[in-house]
Amino acid sequence: MSVPSTTSRPVAANSVWPRLEPLLPQVTKPIQYVGGELGAVVKEWDAATVRWALMYPDAYEVGLPNQGVQILYEVLNELPDTLAERTYAVWPDLEKLMRAHGVPQFTVDAHRPVRDFDLFGVSFATELGYTNLLSAIDLAGIPLLAADRTDADPVIVAGGHAAFNPEPIADFVDAAVLGDGEEAVLEITGIVREWKAEGCPGGRDELLLRLARTESVYVPRFYDVDYLPDGRIQRVVPNRADVPFRVHKRTTMDLDAWPYPKKPLVPLAETVHERYAVEIFRGCTRGCRFCQAGMITRPVRERSITTVGQMVQQGLEFSGFHEVGLLSLSSADHSEIGDMCSGLAEQYQGTNVSLSLPSTRVDAFNIELAQELSRNGRRTGLTFAPEGGSERIRKVINKMVSKDDLIRTVVTAYTNGWRQVKLYFMCGLPTETDADVLEIADMAHEVIRAGRAATGSKDIRCTVSIGGFVPKPHTPFQWAAMQRPEVIDHRLKLLKQAINADRSLGRAIGYRYHDGEPSLIEGLLSRGDRRVGAVIRRVWENGGRFDGWSEHFSYQRWVDAAAEVLPGFGVDLDWYTTRERDELEVLPWDHLDSGLDKDWLWQDWQDALGEYEQDDCRWTPCFDCGVCPAMDTEIQIGPTGRKLLPLTPVNGMKLSAGAQ
Amino acid sequence: MAFSQGFTPHPKISYASAAPTGVASEAEYLEIGLREPVDPEQLRLALDAALSPGLDVLDAVVASGASLPDRIEASRWRIELPQVDPDVLAKAVAVFTAADEVLVERMTKQGRRTFDARAAVVNIDVSPASATPSGDPAVPCAILELVVRQVTPSVRPDDVLSGFRVVAGLEPPVAPKVIRLAQGTLTAQGAIVDPLDADRDGATIGGR
Ligand code: B12
Ligand code: SF4
Numbered sequence: 038m039s040v041p042s043t044t045s046r047p048v049a050a051n052s053v054w055p056r057l058e059p060l061l062p063q064v065t066k067p068i069q070y071v072g073g074e075l076g077a078v079v080k081e082w083d084a085a086t087v088r089w090a091l092m093y094p095d096a097y098e099v100g101l102p103n104q105g106v107q108i109l110y111e112v113l114n115e116l117p118d119t120l121a122e123r124t125y126a127v128w129p130d131l132e133k134l135m136r137a138h139g140v141p142q143f144t145v146d147a148h149r150p151v152r153d154f155d156l157f158g159v160s161f162a163t164e165l166g167y168t169n170l171l172s173a174i175d176l177a178g179i180p181l182l183a184a185d186r187t188d189a190d191p192v193i194v195a196g197g198h199a200a201f202n203p204e205p206i207a208d209f210v211d212a213a214v215l216g217d218g219e220e221a222v223l224e225i226t227g228i229v230r231e232w233k234a235e236g237c238p239g240g241r242d243e244l245l246l247r248l249a250r251t252e253s254v255y256v257p258r259f260y261d262v263d264y265l266p267d268g269r270i271q272r273v274v275p276n277r278a279d280v281p282f283r284v285h286k287r288t289t290m291d292l293d294a295w296p297y298p299k300k301p302l303v304p305l306a307e308t309v310h311e312r313y314a315v316e317i318f319r320g321c322t323r324g325c326r327f328c329q330a331g332m333i334t335r336p337v338r339e340r341s342i343t344t345v346g347q348m349v350q351q352g353l354e355f356s357g358f359h360e361v362g363l364l365s366l367s368s369a370d371h372s373e374i375g376d377m378c379s380g381l382a383e384q385y386q387g388t389n390v391s392l393s394l395p396s397t398r399v400d401a402f403n404i405e406l407a408q409e410l411s412r413n414g415r416r417t418g419l420t421f422a423p424e425g426g427s428e429r430i431r432k433v434i435n436k437m438v439s440k441d442d443l444i445r446t447v448v449t450a451y452t453n454g455w456r457q458v459k460l461y462f463m464c465g466l467p468t469e470t471d472a473d474v475l476e477i478a479d480m481a482h483e484v485i486r487a488g489r490a491a492t493g494s495k496d497i498r499c500t501v502s503i504g505g506f507v508p509k510p511h512t513p514f515q516w517a518a519m520q521r522p523e524v525i526d527h528r529l530k531l532l533k534q535a536i537n538a539d540r541s542l543g544r545a546i547g548y549r550y551h552d553g554e555p556s557l558i559e560g561l562l563s564r565g566d567r568r569v570g571a572v573i574r575r576v577w578e579n580g581g582r583f584d585g586w587s588e589h590f591s592y593q594r595w596v597d598a599a600a601e602v603l604p605g606f607g608v609d610l611d612w613y614t615t616r617e618r619d620e621l622e623v624l625p626w627d628h629l630d631s632g633l634d635k636d637w638l639w640q641d642w643q644d645a646l647g648e649y650e651q652d653d654c655r656w657t658p659c660f661d662c663g664v665c666p667a668m669d670t671e672i673q674i675g676p677t678g679r680k681l682l683p684l685t686p687v688n689g690m691k692l693s694a695g696a697q
Numbered sequence: 698m699a700f701s702q703g704f705t706p707h708p709k710i711s712y713a714s715a716a717p718t719g720v721a722s723e724a725e726y727l728e729i730g731l732r733e734p735v736d737p738e739q740l741r742l743a744l745d746a747a748l749s750p751g752l753d754v755l756d757a758v759v760a761s762g763a764s765l766p767d768r769i770e771a772s773r774w775r776i777e778l779p780q781v782d783p784d785v786l787a788k789a790v791a792v793f794t795a796a797d798e799v800l801v802e803r804m805t806k807q808g809r810r811t812f813d814a815r816a817a818v819v820n821i822d823v824s825p826a827s828a829t830p831s832g833d834p835a836v837p838c839a840i841l842e843l844v845v846r847q848v849t850p851s852v853r854p855d856d857v858l859s860g861f862r863v864v865a866g867l868e869p870p871v872a873p874k875v876i877r878l879a880q881g882t883l884t885a886q887g888a889i890v891d892p893l894d895a896d897r898d899g900a901t902i903g904g905r
Contacts (some may be wrong), residue, residue, distance in 0.1 A: 059872060062719030073749030305749065357747070389700055 049082060053140050054148040060134045068306045069097035070131065072145035075303040075356065076107075078114045078121070079147045085120035086233060087226045089113055090144055090154040090191065092124045092173060094166035095585060097145070100125040101302060102310040104364070105160045105197055108297040109218050119226055122146035122154075126169040127176070129582055135176060142177035151177040155229055157191040158222070159210070161199035164562035165585035167206055170195075171577040174209060181574070183211045183258060188240045192248075194225065201286070201333050202510040202626040205565035205573060207257035212248055215255065215629055216286030216333070217319070219295050224251060246277065255284040255629060262567055262625075268608040270566060270623040285630045286333065288670050292319065292340040296348050301356045312360035312393070313352040317345055317377065318674075321366035322662075324651045325424070326435045326641060327463065329509035330366055333631045335664040337655055338673040342373045342380070346681040349381060359389045368394040369403050370655075372675035378409040380681025386412055399423060399438045404449045418500075419450050422461035426477035432648040433468055440480060444487050451488040451497050458484070462503040464528055465520035465553065467645065474528045477501060478535035482542045500547035501536065503529065505556030509563050511631040513641035515624060518617040519560045525553030554592040558584070560614040561599065566625035569613065571602040632670075634663030699730035713765045714772070714880065717853055722877035724772075726892060728765045758896040768892035771819060771846045771883040774854045777874040778839040781867070786839035787823045789865035793857075794821060801859040810850060814860040817852040819844040820887045842878070844887055 061067035082088070091110055093100030100106065106123065113121035122144035127135065135141070141150040151157055151173065159170055174181055179190045195203050195213040203213035214221045225248060232244050239246075249256040259280045263271040275282060289295055301313050318339040321331040340348075349361050361381070371377065374394075381392055392410045399421045407419055423443055425431040431438065447458050462477055481501050488497045505525050508514040529550045537543035561569060575598035583589035599610040618624065620639055627635070637660075641651060654660055655672060665671055700706035709730030716722040731740075737757040745754040778786060793799060799815040824840040845852050854875045861867040881892045891897075 062872060067719065071749070073751065075747050075749075077749075303747075389706055 049079070049147040049149060051082060051150065051153055052148040053143045053150055056138060056140050057135075057143060057148060060131065060138060060140065063134060064131045065128060066097075066306055069125070070127070070143075070145060071305060072123075072148070074101075074305055076298075076300045077123075077146055077302060078110070080114070080120040082120070082147075082149070084118075086118040087116075087120075087156070087229045088154045089119070089121040089156045089158055089222070089226075090124055090149075090151045091121055092126075092151075092157065092159045092170075094126050094159055094161070094169035094173065095583070096128060097125045097304070097306060098308045099585075101304045101306075101308050102312075102314070103160060103162070104298070104314055104316065105162070105218060107302055108295075109158065109160075109196075109222050110302075111297050111300060112219055112295075113222055113226065116223075116226065118230065122149060124151055124173065126166075126173065126583065132172060132176065132582075142173050152179055152190065154191045155233075156225065157193045159193065159195050159197075161195055161197040163585060164199045164205070164559060165590075166199075167562060167573050168577045168581040168584055170206060170209060171574065172582060182208055184208070186211070186241065188237070190241075192229075192241070192244065194254075196221070198330060198333065199563070201329070201629060201631055202563065202565075203255065203257065203629075204567050204625040205562055205569040207567045208570040208574075211245060211256065211258070213255045213257070214253070214287065215284065215631065216253075217289035218287070219289045219297070221253065221287045225254065246279070249277075249280045249284075252281040252283075253285050253287050256280070257567075260628065264606075266607075268606065268612060270625060272623060273625075273628045283628050283630045286632060286668065288338075288632075288668050289319070290338060290670060290673065292316070292338050292673075293344045296340075296344055299348070299351060299355070301352055301358070303356050303358070310362065311358065312362045313349065313356055313358040314362040314364050315345055315348045315352065316340065316364045317368060317371050317374070318365045321370070322654045322672075323367055323370070324435050324641075324653060326433070326513045326645050327424070327466070327506060327509070328366075329512050332512050332633060334366070335632065335662065336670055336672045337370075339371055339675055341675060341677050341679070342377045342681060343677070343679050345377060346380060346384075350384075350684065353390065359391065361390060361392050363392065363394040365395075367398060369398045369400075369406060373677065374406065375402075375409075376680055378406050382409045382412045384681060384684045395420075399443050399446050404446065404453055407450070407455075408453060418457045418459055419455055420459040420461065421446065423480070424461065424463050425466060425473065426462060426475070426480060427473040429648060430466055430469055430473040432650055433645050434463075434466055435645070435651050437650055440483075443480065444483055447484045447499070448487045448491045451492050456497055458499045460484075460499060460501050462501065463506040464503050464532075464550075465506040465525045465556070467514060467517045469520070469528075471528055471531060474532050475535050477503070477532055478538070481536060481546045482539060485542045485545045495545070498545050498547065500549060501532075502549045503532070504551040505553045507556050507559045507563055510624070510626045511633055511638075513638050513645055515564065515638065516618040516620075516622075516642055519557060519614045520553070521615055522553030522557050525556070529553075555587070555590055557610070557614050558590075558592065558595045561595070561610060564625070565613055568603065568606045568608065572598045575602055630667065632662075632664035632667040634661070634667070637662050699732045711765070713769050714847055714851065716877050717855070720854070720875045720877065724877055724879045724881075726765055726769065726880060728760060734759075756893060758893045761896055763895070765892060768882055768895065769847055769880050771844055771880070771889055772877055773842060773844050773879040773889050775840065775842050775876045775878055776854055776858070777876075778841075778869050779874075780836055780870045781839040782837050783823060783825070783839040785867065786841060786861075789861040789867040790821050790823055790841065792864045793818075793860055796864055799860040799864055801856050801863060803853075803856060803859070805850060812850050812852070812856075814852050814856040817846040817848045818857060819846055819883065821857075844883070844889065846883065 091106050093103045093106045110121050113119050123146060124144045143150060180186050192211045195210045196218050200213045201215050228247050245256045248254040249259050259275055259277045260273050261276045262273050265271045318337055320334040320337040322335060322337055325331055423438055424436045425434050450458055464474055481499055484499050489495060508517045533548055536546050536548055576594050579594055581594050603609045699709045710727060712727045737759060741754050741757040796815055798813045800811055801814045802809055802811050821841055821843045879889045881889045
């Protein structure tokens with residue numbers, strides 16, 4: 038009698054599955070390493086010319102829903118001669134077993150070793166994934182340092198928002214792409230395809246050179262950084278002829294032409310989001326001065342209401358998801374958001390499909406939208422982000438919302454049946470004093486007081502959520518000093534006391550905060566230069582992994598590593614974090630072009646200090662931030678005037694047994 | 698797909714005695730509630746298309762009569778024990794079978810529990826030594842098949858292996874491979890009847 042194998046899936050020739058499978062019963066949540074999700078693609082290895090491994094450097098449960106990776110995965114796999122597979126960070130339990138049994142970093146799709154691929158693209162939404170990058174490179178059997186790699190190793194490409202300052206990981210990656218990835222990955226694929234067809238002339242060096250010559254792929258090894266005796270950067274210059282002085286970001290125009298994801302991945306294990314997400318626009322010109330995402334994704338490009346409608350219909354039909362997320366940096370700002378929400382609500386009324394939009398704008402309009410979205414009976418909490426406690430500090434950060442507006446909005450929410458409202462704030466903002474933070478308590482008290490008066494009920498709550506401010510490259514606050522963690526923690530404590538000073542009101546207010554310490558390390562990584570790479574490496578060698586997880590993050594490990602390696606360069610942790618930069622200092626990312634004019638950024642920084650606000654260029658004339666002329670782009674917004682038509686009932690979608 | 702009523706509706710799915718994590722299975726059963734009648738074969742195809750390779754939906758029938766959990770009385774398992782001498786295993790099985798009760802321990806959601814692993818075991822067969830699975834023929838591999846009754850707390854293959862350790866000191870050097878071969882009602886002869894048979898018009902077992 039034959040004994041069936043425990044595996045019935047076809048095993049690819051270079052698959053590590055036979056060696057991985059026996060390890061899986063010994064680890065937590067083994068399902069996350071199995072692959073084969075709906076939406077996943079497995080292609081014949083030999084039929085592909087260009088092969089990408091794409092990574093979100095966090096656990097499957099965080100990484101799988103990542104929109105950026107899903108889009109690039111789909112765009113690449115649509116090319117007949119190109120293959121893309123996904124890999125995620127493995128938890129320490131599996132890492133240990135993989136090391137003991139010689140199993141390399143693998144893709145979840147066909148369980149192929151990452152080192153076999155031509156390109157290894159890593160998506161950094163946050164800098165906290167850097168240590169996981171090192172784990173993956175090392176587990177893959179690829180030399181940690183880009184300089185030590187050979188033609189047998191993939192070209193490691195970083196992308197995502199953190200790649201706008203890839204200097205801290207410059208020693209470990211071969212290239213970085215700034216900005217939108219759809220066209221960038223196609224262009225890179227084309228270059229690799231051509232180079233391979235020619236027989237790989239000049240090896241790895243030539244390939245990297247060809248990438249660098251596009252002027253939109255940054256290859257750190259072709260740039261030398263010189264330092265001044267005091268530790269500041271003197272200059273960053275190309276060390277090769279033909280390599281551009283500045284590398285420019287990519288901007289995908291006309292989002293209607295790029296309706297991805299069309300076939301969203303449906304996770305096998307539980308993940309942070311299980312929904313079909315559609316970006317309804319990219320970019321944001323509200324101009325919040327702390328927001329790197331808003332600054333680096335300009336200008337605003339809307340996806341039209343009809344494309345969104347079509348994507349939602351097809352995405353749901355493909356995936357079977359019951360939730361739709363309408364994503365963007367400020368979703369309520371879409372020129373046709375009202376029609377979009379009511380149209381979708383209409384189309385999916387009486388079904389189990391719920392709609393959500395991450396809304397940050399504080400006005401009554403948002404409540405109207407929220408009501409549309411909760412037609413199906415689900416009333417998730419409303420979130421508002423005033424970010425700063427006092428009117429003064431809100432002028433500094435350019436978050437134009439008055440206290441009265443906020444209270445009016447929240448009270449409208451309460452009177453419309455919401456019982457719970459979340460308010461987001463930041464602590465440690467430039468020029469901030471204790472008093473600015475303490476005003477948050479007044480605001481929360483007034484929200485509850487007004488809410489009780491308007492509803493006549495004590496059954497209303499609000500949660501104050503507050504985290505440390507981290508200055509980011511390519512923002513007006515890139516020159517700002519960070520506040521020390523002790524000061525932040527002290528202010529957070531004072532705020533807590535102030536909230537609870539009134540027992541009756543305090544009881545209705547939840548308080549959630551992030552300590553100042555992790556923010557300081559984020560600050561080191563976000564504005565770091567190449568010397569910070571040595572700190573990342575030391576932390577990783579000392580066991581640092583999964584820094585985005587509070588249970589894995591160790592502040593002490595970072596402080597110790599910084600104290601060990603930075604003095605060798607004549608700098609220290611404070612130098613990178615709590616030091617204010619002056620106008621003429623060469624910043625580590627000055628040679629990386631986000632389109633923003635440095636003079637405009639400096640002026641905006643001065644305006645911040647002068648508590649002077651800046652309007653939005655969608656509704657007021659262009660204020661010359663520099664992006665559109667530098668990148669040859671333009672604002673693309675509606676209204677188109679079109680409406681969403683009723684859906685012909687989709688089989689299995691219309692449900693009678695839903696909530697009322 | 699039908700959903701439960703209420704504020705956060707859940708899809709109506711219930712799994713009957715799912716195999717433990719890390720265990721292969723060729724016979725898992727679940728019940729789903731649908732909003733409207735559909736052709737079972739169409740449903741099977743649609744579900745199979747949405748599931749990962751290796752997760753195959755083999756059959757679907759319209760449920761009637763006894764509930765699924767009532768139709769699942771026992772499971773047949775195959776356990777492969779690489780690097781275990783079949784003769785050694787046979788001796789352990791003999792001691793185990795001769796005992797009236799074999800107490801074993803396992804961590805459950807309710808904490809550490811001690812229970813009898815013997816009574817639920819209806820039958821154990823040790824395959825002859827020649828039945829070496831794929832792999833190096835020089836390395837011995839003991840294989841057994843057992844039929845275990847569905848009881849509470851459930852007795853799983855790893856509990857039976859714990860029982861071998863308790864009664865005979867058998868300690869497999871590498872992780873055993875466990876496969877569930879069948880589940881269903883138990884005949885007097887110790888055979889397992891496909892629980893879907895009752896709803897299958899005149900179809901026979903293995904008619905998939
Ligand atoms: C959904 C979301 C989440 C979700 C889901 C995360 C996930 N798995 O994807 C959750 C709730 C988990 C989350 C958590 C966090 N988030 Co978040 N999140 C978002 C949100 C709303 C959408 C992200 C998105 O999908 N964008 C759309 C995709 C298509 O864009 P993209 O990923 O950047 O990809 C494009 C390009 O960057 C590029 N690209 C990306 N990767 C690669 C790789 C290669 C090789 C190439 C060539 C190109 C490339 O191509 C893509 C297509 O053009 C954004 C706001 C926004 N609208 O962007 C914030 C945002 C990204 N999050 C942010 C932050 C700070 C966080 C947290 C750190 C918060 C915290 N303090 O805990 C955590 C970090 C989680 C983690 N460990 O990764 C910030 C980032 C701030 C910054 N860079 O300045 C943002 C911008 C919000 C903000 N305005 O502050 N987030
Ligand atoms: S260049 Fe002008 S129009 Fe374009 S994003 Fe900047 S301010 Fe707006």
